[in-house]
Amino acid sequence: MRIVKLFVLTLIGSFLFTLDSLAQDHESAVIEICIVCHGEDGSAPNFDDVPIIAGTPAPHIEEAMYSYQDGARRCIDEPAMCEAVFPLTDEEISITADYFSSQNRVMSGEPYNDRLAMKGRRLHRDHCIRCHARPDEKRAEDALGIPLHGQRSSYLRYAFASYYNGNRDTLIPEMAEKLKLLTNDDIEALINFYASYKP
Numbered sequence: 001m002r003i004v005k006l007f008v009l010t011l012i013g014s015f016l017f018t019l020d021s022l023a024q025d026h027e028s029a030v031i032e033i034c035i036v037c038h039g040e041d042g043s044a045p046n047f048d049d050v051p052i053i054a055g056t057p058a059p060h061i062e063e064a065m066y067s068y069q070d071g072a073r074r075c076i077d078e079p080a081m082c083e084a085v086f087p088l089t090d091e092e093i094s095i096t097a098d099y100f101s102s103q104n105r106v107m108s109g110e111p112y113n114d115r116l117a118m119k120g121r122r123l124h125r126d127h128c129i130r131c132h133a134r135p136d137e138k139r140a141e142d143a144l145g146i147p148l149h150g151q152r153s154s155y156l157r158y159a160f161a162s163y164y165n166g167n168r169d170t171l172i173p174e175m176a177e178k179l180k181l182l183t184n185d186d187i188e189a190l191i192n193f194y195a196s197y198k199p
């Protein structure tokens, strides 16, 4: 009797183990898709036009992914990004968000112009700081916007352009109002400021 029970327990145990490793395989398979472009460390080392997502708080990663799914964001330069995100379930989105948000933020470390960065610092302080926290700040997770400090310049340029040419919807009217205030020179200054960030 005891032996049979032991046998059944072992069977259940190995069944659960199989389920567990299947789940793990599934998680890794989903993350593998993202790694092709965003890199294993989330810094997209091989692609200039792919954003850094390492250390971006999970709620912001999820919100961006839902925006790609529902069309508030459209992938103009790289349709494969949207194609990768369309079929994902809420659970799969949450798996990938947990993976990249738990990584250390990797900075672009790009060169920048000091004078422009100083101007950008003022603009950021006056208009953007409330919603766009530094990635290492505690409030980054609850802030309304995605952390911009240390983000790749070419991606930021593209993101700004996407709002202005209508390929991306601003989710918050106040963000749209702020964008209306900015000149092209202001945008360059802000991008230099975000590139100047050191954690």
Ligand code: HEC
Binding pocket: 030, 031, 033, 034, 035, 036, 037, 038, 049, 050, 051, 052, 053, 060, 061, 062, 064, 065, 073, 074, 075, 076, 077, 078, 080, 081, 084, 085, 088, 096, 097, 146
């Ligand atoms: C084919 C390359 C590619 C693949 C695969 C890919 N991405 Fe992207 N990702 C991009 C590009 C390019 C953008 C910018 C897209 C745009 O807004 O037009 C982007 C944007 C994002 C953003 C927005 C970042 C920000 O700061 O606004 C998140 C979050 C993201 N991807 C997560 C993921 C996750 C998670 C996966 C895996 C399910 C994934 N991506 C798969 C290339 C890719």
Ligand code: HEC
Binding pocket: 051, 063, 064, 067, 073, 123, 124, 127, 128, 129, 130, 131, 132, 144, 145, 146, 148, 156, 159, 160, 168, 169, 170, 171, 172, 174, 175, 178, 179, 182, 190
């Ligand atoms: C009231 C809050 C708010 C203010 C103020 C604000 N933003 Fe935003 N911003 C947001 C939100 C929310 C998003 C995410 C929207 C989306 O999904 O595209 C965002 C997204 C962005 C993005 C795209 C980031 C990415 O990773 O794709 C850029 C760039 C940006 N904001 C720049 C600015 C700048 C520069 C200022 C100041 C001049 C500013 N924002 C002021 C809320 C704000």
